[in-house]
Amino acid sequence: MASMVTPFVPSPGTDRVSRSNPGAWLILRPAGDGAWEPWARLECWRERGGAGASDSLGYHFDLLVPGADHAVALADSSIPSSKGGKFAIDLTAAQPLSRGGTPGCSPRGSGDLSNWPLGNYRGFVMSAAVQGEGRCSKPTVEVGxxxxxxxxxxxxxxxxxxxxxLSMDACRLFSHRLRKELSHLRADLLR
Incomplete structure (x- = not known):
């Protein structure tokens, strides 16, 4: 389950969610007995495109370590806002982020995702194809x-x-209209 923990609001004096004021999601996992516990945190913002380039969705993904006051950064990149792209956590590179590793296999199944050794494991973790802003998206998810x-x-x-x-649309310029299916939800809420 994902829960928005920091709202996606424009930075003061702008119409965009910026890196200095990102929106954030807390990804939760079952902890047993109907309870949920934090597994990871995702921060997203809108990055300005350079000369001739379009804007992009910037993101930073941390795996939360139980009982510790720090997190392990697993992904920090961007996806073009206009055409979309892939969100990926792939630590097969020679120097993957050099901030730690990734979970291996879950030794006890659900509720144990962040208890793996975080130092030496490398490999493909996951990817998700995401459509560009304003498009009705059905993300395709691949998991190692x-x-x-x-x-x-x-x-x-x-x-x-x-x-x-969801962050792709949440980080749209606030001067733009919401896509059709989200506009209907908003109209229903205002009734």
């Missing part, structure tokens, strides 16, 4: 088999992909 021990593990990655997809 080593990272899924049960349905709840997979659900955490699906919630992360949904949060990235």
């Amino acid at each position: 088999v080593a990272h899924v021990g049960c349905a709840e593990d997979a659900a955490a990655f699906v919630a992360l992909a949904a949060a990235v997809d």
